[in-house]
Amino acid sequence: MSDSVIRVENLVKSFGHNRVLDGIDLVVNRGEVVSLMGRSGGGKTTLLRCLNLLEEPTQGVVVVDGEVVSKDGKSLHRAQRVQLRQRVGMVFQSFNLFQHLTAAENVALPLLRVGKVERGEAVRRAVDLLARVGLADKALELPARLSGGQQQRVAIARALALRPVALLFDEPTSALDPESSREVLEVMRELSTEGITMLVSTHEVGFALDASHQIVFIDRGRVVHAGPPREVVFESASERTREFFAGFVRHGGGALT
Amino acid sequence: MSLSVASFGPFHVDWISWAPTLGSGIVKTIEFTFASFVGAVVAGLLLALMRESPAAPVRWLARIYTEIFKNLPLLTEIFLVYFGLASLGLRLSVFQAGCASLVVFYAAYLSEIFRGGLQSVAAGQREAAHALGLTEREVLTWVVIPQAVRLVMPATTTMLVDMLKSTSLLITISAAELMTAGQLIASTTFRAMEVYFVIGVIYFAMCYPLSVTSLWLEKRLKAGIPLSPRRRRLITQVRLASAGEVAS
Numbered sequence: 001m002s003d004s005v006i007r008v009e010n011l012v013k014s015f016g017h018n019r020v021l022d023g024i025d026l027v028v029n030r031g032e033v034v035s036l037m038g039r040s041g042g043g044k045t046t047l048l049r050c051l052n053l054l055e056e057p058t059q060g061v062v063v064v065d066g067e068v069v070s071k072d073g074k075s076l077h078r079a080q081r082v083q084l085r086q087r088v089g090m091v092f093q094s095f096n097l098f099q100h101l102t103a104a105e106n107v108a109l110p111l112l113r114v115g116k117v118e119r120g121e122a123v124r125r126a127v128d129l130l131a132r133v134g135l136a137d138k139a140l141e142l143p144a145r146l147s148g149g150q151q152q153r154v155a156i157a158r159a160l161a162l163r164p165v166a167l168l169f170d171e172p173t174s175a176l177d178p179e180s181s182r183e184v185l186e187v188m189r190e191l192s193t194e195g196i197t198m199l200v201s202t203h204e205v206g207f208a209l210d211a212s213h214q215i216v217f218i219d220r221g222r223v224v225h226a227g228p229p230r231e232v233v234f235e236s237a238s239e240r241t242r243e244f245f246a247g248f249v250r251h252g253g254g255a256l257t
Numbered sequence: 258m259s260l261s262v263a264s265f266g267p268f269h270v271d272w273i274s275w276a277p278t279l280g281s282g283i284v285k286t287i288e289f290t291f292a293s294f295v296g297a298v299v300a301g302l303l304l305a306l307m308r309e310s311p312a313a314p315v316r317w318l319a320r321i322y323t324e325i326f327k328n329l330p331l332l333t334e335i336f337l338v339y340f341g342l343a344s345l346g347l348r349l350s351v352f353q354a355g356c357a358s359l360v361v362f363y364a365a366y367l368s369e370i371f372r373g374g375l376q377s378v379a380a381g382q383r384e385a386a387h388a389l390g391l392t393e394r395e396v397l398t399w400v401v402i403p404q405a406v407r408l409v410m411p412a413t414t415t416m417l418v419d420m421l422k423s424t425s426l427l428i429t430i431s432a433a434e435l436m437t438a439g440q441l442i443a444s445t446t447f448r449a450m451e452v453y454f455v456i457g458v459i460y461f462a463m464c465y466p467l468s469v470t471s472l473w474l475e476k477r478l479k480a481g482i483p484l485s486p487r488r489r490r491l492i493t494q495v496r497l498a499s500a501g502e503v504a505s
Contacts, residue, residue, distance in 0.1 A: 052388055086390035096385035100404045104495040105488070110389040113399060120494060127498040139499035140492065155385075162390065 003030040004063075005166050005197045006051060011060035013046050020046045022221035023060070028166065028199055028214075033192040035208035035229070036201040038218040038244070044201040047218070048168045051199070052088045053081050064088060065165045086114055089159030093171040095151040097143040103130060103154045104139040110161045129157040133187050149180025153187055160196075167191070169200040185211075205248045209233060217241050270446050272455070282438030283459065289352070289424045289434060293359035294417055300360055301367025308372050319368070326365035332426050334358040339430045355427045363420055370412045374405035407478045414471035418464045425460070435459060 006028040013021040107126035307319035339354035425436040439456035
């Protein structure tokens, strides 16, 4: 059995009467890039948030890096929850950079406060990470002075700071124009070749086809089809899946650069 | 007092010989303002945090306090604290009573200002901070409060200036601050217009610089200039490190 970093069994999440996740099964192995796709509101974001306990699952089992994070509605609390989040990084659709800190300080904050890294070392690592996402020259800029694509790349650098075992991406390019989108997807593609485990909720079918090992199509809180990218997009046995990807396929999505 | 010939235009009061009285009045005013402001900020912050508490009774307590003391005149509170408590056996000094009533009054307003500031810091940033593995306290300390401070600074300075002016009400408990000094001089020299005019000018001279300083501080903060020496050192290190990085 391969080394699973994230394992989800029969995950259910309800908000009051609204059952957003209706029994999700998912496995993400070490070094894998998994794309979560589906309609907005279908549960992709909620699923990601259940993995780092920004939401608490109602039922089901969530295992991250060998540790049971949630079972039968009981999830990790306080100190253990804080520890979990140090092992799993998250990148948000709206970047969520700390507005009062420069790019380098944003990346250094988790190192200084959580990692308890000494200041000189924290600065070195922060600048290195920024260089990795192509923003070494923006280290001293405040987020307000950065473009959307640049902000998101800083956010990615920040999420990488504590060397998490997995990165969760919640529609990282949905708030970006096509050009900025490309910048960010490029960084994500590079990360994916470096063996980082990634779970990406996205509408970017191109990225999902190129860079991921698996596409998981979620609709109305359930996994409709999970499998190799080309199979899910072009050859799905499920009608709902075919329907979802029809737009992409029809508009020349078959020929990819 | 003196029947001195030192008069200047319409100014007939011998201000030179009254200078010590004025001086001690000014000092007293500043003492009241400073002590009460510190107290009110602490209390206001505490109340604002209580309003965000997950425990309902804590929230309620803070809410009730704020509603009560936003709706009582400061003068009434001064009398309640100084005369009211004394009649119950708790005799506070003029300074204690004056500060207590100012703190109690302004904490209510400051807590509303602070609450607004805390809530204005976008929830997304809070989430991101949690997602990085920061504890609730760390999120407040490093992400929320630094930004909230910038947001509340204008309104808070307005309250400070307002508080300085409010110390004048303490004349009613003979607090020996500037207004009390003014009344003493006026009743001795019988030159009410001149005396209170000068008192007014002094109040203006104390309040106006406060407003100007706060504006200056705001501008610096907006430009991203770091306030704390710790951040300044950090930024210097970043500058050095990134210069090396970009060059390579």
